[in-house]
Amino acid sequence: MKALVVYAHPNPSSLCAAARDRVTAGLAAAGHEIRLLDLYAEEFIPELSSWEREHHLDDPATKPEIARHAADLRWCDTLVLVYPTWYSAQPAIMKGWIDRVWVNGVAYELPADSNRIRPLLQHIRRIVVVTTHGSSKWVNAVQGEGGKRVAFRSLRVLCSPRCRTTWLALYGADTCSQERRSAFLERVEKKFRTLR
Amino acid sequence: MQVLVVLAHPTAGSLNHAIADRACTALRTAGHDVHLLDLYALGFRAAMTADERAAYHTDEPIVDPLVREHAQLVRTAEALVFVYPTWWSSMPAILKGWLERVFVPGVGFQFNEAGKVRPALTHVRRLVGISTYGSPWPYVKVINDNGRRTIMRTIRINTGTFTRTHWLGLYAIDTATADERERFLERVERRMRSL
Numbered sequence: 001m002k003a004l005v006v007y008a009h010p011n012p013s014s015l016c017a018a019a020r021d022r023v024t025a026g027l028a029a030a031g032h033e034i035r036l037l038d039l040y041a042e043e044f045i046p047e048l049s050s051w052e053r054e055h056h057l058d059d060p061a062t063k064p065e066i067a068r069h070a071a072d073l074r075w076c077d078t079l080v081l082v083y084p085t086w087y088s089a090q091p092a093i094m095k096g097w098i099d100r101v102w103v104n105g106v107a108y109e110l111p112a113d114s115n116r117i118r119p120l121l122q123h124i125r126r127i128v129v130v131t132t133h134g135s136s137k138w139v140n141a142v143q144g145e146g147g148k149r150v151a152f153r154s155l156r157v158l159c160s161p162r163c164r165t166t167w168l169a170l171y172g173a174d175t176c177s178q179e180r181r182s183a184f185l186e187r188v189e190k191k192f193r194t195l196r
Numbered sequence: 197m198q199v200l201v202v203l204a205h206p207t208a209g210s211l212n213h214a215i216a217d218r219a220c221t222a223l224r225t226a227g228h229d230v231h232l233l234d235l236y237a238l239g240f241r242a243a244m245t246a247d248e249r250a251a252y253h254t255d256e257p258i259v260d261p262l263v264r265e266h267a268q269l270v271r272t273a274e275a276l277v278f279v280y281p282t283w284w285s286s287m288p289a290i291l292k293g294w295l296e297r298v299f300v301p302g303v304g305f306q307f308n309e310a311g312k313v314r315p316a317l318t319h320v321r322r323l324v325g326i327s328t329y330g331s332p333w334p335y336v337k338v339i340n341d342n343g344r345r346t347i348m349r350t351i352r353i354n355t356g357t358f359t360r361t362h363w364l365g366l367y368a369i370d371t372a373t374a375d376e377r378e379r380f381l382e383r384v385e386r387r388m389r390s391l
Contacts (some may be wrong), residue, residue: 014249044243
């Protein structure tokens with residue numbers, strides 16, 4: 001398996017950072033190939049520029065600043081997103097990675113005179129989300145689980161039609177006990193050790 | 197009313213800019229005090245920094261002067277109007293980041309003694325979202341409209357019980373005619389006049 005792990009948290013001692021380490025440990029133990037993308041560490045710029053907006057249908061070869069990210073997406077067959085849920089979805093830096101990298105010619109193509117896109121990431125067979133929520137599962141249900149919808153609907157439709165999805169989430173992370181946090185991290189590592 | 201209009205589109209001269217212009221003009225005509233925040237023009241940084249994250253659960257969650265200025269505008273707003281293009285079924289990163297960095301504890305919501313989230317936007321009486329979509333309406337409905345959910349649910353539960361909401365969407369803009377765009381602008385204008 002070729003796993004692209006995309007990670008977004010500004011604080012290197014956060015629970016998300018610990019979860020990321022468990023993800024890579026689990027994948028490595030199972031003998032999978034891993035590429036780790038740490039958006040904060042590489043100071044990824046999340047704001048799609050005016051130029052990018054005007055050229056959003058151009059050949060991605062004309063956009064060298066996203067070439068490496070596009071190559072990673074083309075390489076992987078498993079996409080793993082590790083992030084804290086803020087305002088019910090992915091942090092801005094990860095939303096910006098989607099806005100800027102999942103463009104025409106990388107994630108989809110838009111046939112002329114159409115507003116229906118054609119998927120280009122059909123080699124991705126699984127999407128795994130590892131996330132922490134400050135608020136409870138109930139509050140997140142009321143808010144509509146926006147992050148889950150972005151990952152498992154909006155992104156998934158560009159992947160394999162049989163792309164599987166796995167949701168690993170810790171709810172109530174702001175107030176939960178140390179035991180629950182440890183149990184969550186254990187669950188994450190175990191899942192990645194046995195991921196097929 | 198004090199109205200705060202937040203615009204998130206990178207290109208001056210875009211349809212979203214025209215929408216924000218119409219909305220502001222109509223609101224001023226109706227006698228409201230309008231403040232427009234054009235996030236791209238202001239050079240707003242979307243990503244929450246490590247310092248901000250560290251300060252998030254303290255008494256002083258705001259460290260950036262621009263964010264402090266925006267938080268003050270939010271605290272006095274009686275209506276919030278968001279104007280943005282829907283990208284990836286959600287708001288652009290710059291607007292998502294604006295919410296994350298400005299709607300911090302004490303501005304967008306507050307924690308009670310038990311650490312539970314409680315409303316802090318009870319002064320907001322009207323919540324409006326205006327968005328343009330590349331996809332047609334049925335696709336947006338079936339797949340996802342997360343930007344709308346973020347505003348109409350996640351922000352809405354932190355406003356008052358009687359806050360009213362309005363949503364205006366222009367769908368399938370890649371194939372929309374000039375006439376359809378103009379009709380949408382007129383719809384925006386009428387809605388804002390009678391807010």
